Amino acid sequence: xxxxxxxxxxxxxxxxxxxxxxxxxxxxxxxxxxxxxxxxxxxxxxxxxxxxxxxxxxxxxxxxxxxxxxxxxxxxxxxxxxxxxxxxxxxxxxxxxxxxxxxxxxxxxxxxxxxxxxxxxxxxxxxxxxxxxxxxxxxxxxxxxxxxxxxxxxxxxxxxxxxxxxxxxxxxxxxxxxxxxxxxxxxxxxxxxxxxxxxxxxxxxxxxxxxxxxxxxxxxxxxxxxxxxxxxxxxxxxxxxxxxxxxxxxxxxxxxxxxxxxxxxxxxxxxxxxxxxxxxxxxxxxxxxxxxxxxxxxxxxxxxxxxxxxxxxxxxxxxxxxxxxxxxxxxxxxxxxxxxxxxxxxxxxxxxxxxxxxxxxxxxxxxxxxxxxxxxxxxxxxxxxxxxxxxxxxxxxxxxxxxxxxxxxxxxxxxxxxxxxxxxxxxxxxxxxxxxxxxxxxxxxxxxxxxxxxxxxxxxxxxxxxxxxxxxxxxxxxxxxxxxxxxxxxxxxxxxxxxxxxxxxxxxxxxxxxxxxxxxxxxxxxxx
Ligand SMILES: NC(=O)c1ccc[n+]([C@@H]2O[C@H](COP(=O)([O-])OP(=O)(O)OC[C@H]3O[C@@H](n4cnc5c(N)ncnc54)[C@H](O)[C@@H]3O)[C@@H](O)[C@H]2O)c1
Ligand SMILES: O=C(O)[C@H](O)COP(=O)(O)O
Numbered sequence: 001x002x003x004x005x006x007x008x009x010x011x012x013x014x015x016x017x018x019x020x021x022x023x024x025x026x027x028x029x030x031x032x033x034x035x036x037x038x039x040x041x042x043x044x045x046x047x048x049x050x051x052x053x054x055x056x057x058x059x060x061x062x063x064x065x066x067x068x069x070x071x072x073x074x075x076x077x078x079x080x081x082x083x084x085x086x087x088x089x090x091x092x093x094x095x096x097x098x099x100x101x102x103x104x105x106x107x108x109x110x111x112x113x114x115x116x117x118x119x120x121x122x123x124x125x126x127x128x129x130x131x132x133x134x135x136x137x138x139x140x141x142x143x144x145x146x147x148x149x150x151x152x153x154x155x156x157x158x159x160x161x162x163x164x165x166x167x168x169x170x171x172x173x174x175x176x177x178x179x180x181x182x183x184x185x186x187x188x189x190x191x192x193x194x195x196x197x198x199x200x201x202x203x204x205x206x207x208x209x210x211x212x213x214x215x216x217x218x219x220x221x222x223x224x225x226x227x228x229x230x231x232x233x234x235x236x237x238x239x240x241x242x243x244x245x246x247x248x249x250x251x252x253x254x255x256x257x258x259x260x261x262x263x264x265x266x267x268x269x270x271x272x273x274x275x276x277x278x279x280x281x282x283x284x285x286x287x288x289x290x291x292x293x294x295x296x297x298x299x300x301x302x303x304x305x306x307x308x309x310x311x312x313x314x315x316x317x318x319x320x321x322x323x324x325x326x327x328x329x330x331x332x333x334x335x336x337x338x339x340x341x342x343x344x345x346x347x348x349x350x351x352x353x354x355x356x357x358x359x360x361x362x363x364x365x366x367x368x369x370x371x372x373x374x375x376x377x378x379x380x381x382x383x384x385x386x387x388x389x390x391x392x393x394x395x396x397x398x399x400x401x402x403x404x405x406x407x408x409x410x411x412x413x414x415x416x417x418x419x420x421x422x423x424x425x426x427x428x429x430x431x432x433x434x435x436x437x438x439x440x441x442x443x444x445x446x447x448x449x450x451x452x453x454x455x456x457x458x459x460x461x462x463x464x465x466x467x468x469x470x471x472x473x474x475x476x477x478x479x480x481x482x483x484x485x486x487x488x489x490x491x492x493x494x495x496x497x498x499x500x501x502x503x504x505x506x507x508x509x510x511x512x513x514x515x516x517x518x519x520x521x522x523x524x525x526x527x528x
Pocket of ligand 2: 052053054074075076077078100281282283284285
C-alpha cells in the first residue's frame with residue numbers, strides 16, 4: 001500500500017507534486033493545522049505529516065497517530081512539535097535547517113532599515129496626505145554597531161549583510177568558535193559587552209530555557225540609550241512587557257518584531273507604541289524560501305517513507321539513500337539479535353554492550369544500536385521502535401555501550417550483543433552473509449549457524465548421547481515438523497545448544513516436556 005501524507009499547513013503546492021511524483025498519496029489541507037480536533041480525528045490515517053508553524057503536534061495528536069512514521073517541518077523551528085512525545089512513539093521529526101535562512105536574514109535586515117528610517121510610519125503618514133517631512137528624521141546605519149545574539153545560520157548571514165553595509169558587528173554566541181568569528185569578520189563578545197556597545201540588536205537563537213528573556217528588563221537596562229531591537233527568531237527571547245516600558249521611557253528608540261510570545265498575536269504589549277514595527281511571523285515568507293523548504297521536506301519525507309533514508313532528523317541520526325540499503329540487513333540482524341536476547345531475559349537489564357567487528361564498524365552504528373535495543377525491549381514493551389528505543393532505555397536506567405573494531409575476525413562483519421542483568425551476562429553474535437540474510441553464529445561463546453525463523457525452539461543441555469533422538473521424537477509425536485536444526489557445544493560432554501526452526505507454534509505443554517528430557521537445562525520458544 002502506498003504511504004499517505006497529510007499536509008496540514010500552508011506549504012507551497014510544489015510539495016504536493018513531489019509526493020505524487022514519488023508515488024505517495026497526499027492530502028493537502030492547508031488550514032487543518034488550526035483545527036486541532038479535526039487533525040486529531042484524521043491523523044490516524046497517515047504515515048507522514050508535513051507542517052509549518054501553525055500545526056501543533058501535541059501528545060494528544062500523536063496518541064491518535066497510530067500509523068505516523070514521520071513529521072516533516074518545512075522550515076527551521078520545531079518548537080511546535082513535542083519532540084520527546086514523538087520520539088517516545090517512534091516518530092521521526094525532520095526539518096529543513098537552511099531552506100529559509102537567507103530569506104529570514106533579509107527580513108531582519110529589512111526590519112533594521114525600517115526602524116532606522118521609520119518607513120512604515122512615514123508611509124502611513126504620506127498616504128494619509130500629511131507630507132510630514134520634518135517629523136521623520138532617521139539614523140544612518142553605516143559605521144553603527146550591530147549586536148547579533150545567536151550567530152548560527154541566520155545570524156551569520158545577517159552579520160555578513162551588515163558588514164556589507166559597512167556596519168561593525170559584535171556577536172554573542174557561546175558556541176561560536178573564535179576561528180569562525182574571525183572567518184565571519186565579527187567580534188565575539190560577552191552579552192554585557194554587546195548590550196553596552198550595540199546601536200542595533202538582532203536576535204537569532206532558538207527559544208530554550210537559556211535564551212528565554214535573554215533580553216530581560218535587566219539586560220535592556222544595560223543597553224545604550226537609543227538602541228533599536230529586531231526579533232525575527234522566536235517570541236519569548238525578549239521580555240515584551242519590559243521592552244514596552246523601555247520604549248515608553250524613550251530608552252529604546254525602536255523595536256521591530258516578527259515573532260511574539262503568543263501567536264497568532266492579536267494583542268500584545270508592544271502594539272501601538274511609538275517606534276514599534278510588527279510583521280505576522282513573515283521571516284520565512286518569500287516565494288523562494290517556501291519553494292525551497294516545501295521541495296526539501298517532501299523529498300526528505302518521501303526518502304524516509306519509501307527508502308528508509310533519514311536526513312535532518314532532530315531525533316535520529318542521518319542515513320543517506322546510499323547507506324540505507326547497506327544498513328538494511330544489519331538493521332534486521334541487530335533487531336533480531338536484540339529480540340533473541342530480549343526473549344531470553346527475564347530480569348531487569350542493567351547494561352547492553354554492542355560490539356561491531358569488521359566492515360559493519362564503518363556503517364552508521366547508532367541506527368544499528370537503536371535497532372538492537374528496540375528488539376531487546378520489544379518482548380517486554382510492544383510499543384517500541386528504532387526511534388523510541390534509546391530514550392525508553394535511558395528512562396529505564398539501561399546503560400548502552402558501543403564498541404567498534406574495524407579489523408575483521410572469522411567473519412567480514414560480526415555484531416555481538418551482550419546483555420548484563422543483576423544475575424547474569426549473556427552474549428549473542430550474528431552476521432549477514434552474501435545472500436543478505438542475518439544469521440546467529442555464536443551464543444554464549446558456543447558456535448552455531450542458524451537463520452532466524454518465525455517460530456523457533458532454543459534448548460540448552462548437557463552434551464550427552466541420545467538428546468537429539470529423544471527431542472526429535474517428542475516433537476514428531478506432537479505433530480510438529482522440524483524445518484532446520486542447528487547444534488553447537490563448547491566441548492565434548494560440555495554445554496550444548498540447539499536452535500530449532502519448527503513449522504507452527506510449539507504448545508506450552510510440549511515446551512514443558514522438552515524441559516523434562518534428560519540433560520536439558522532450558523527450553524524456550526522464540527518468535528522472530
Ligand atoms: N521569523 C521566522 O519566520 C524564522 C524563520 C527561520 C528561522 N527562525 C528562527 O530563527 C532562529 C535561528 O535559526 P538558525 O537557523 O539561525 O538556527 P541555528 O541553530 O543555525 O543558530 C542558532 C544559534 O544560536 C546560538 N545559541 C544557542 N544558545 C544560545 C545562547 N544561550 N546564547 C546565544 N546564542 C545561543 C547557537 O550556538 C547557534 O549558533 C530559530 O529560533 C528559528 O526557529 C525564524
Ligand atoms: O522556524 C521557521 O522556519 C520559521 O519560524 C518559519 O515559520 P513558518 O514556516 O510558519 O513561516
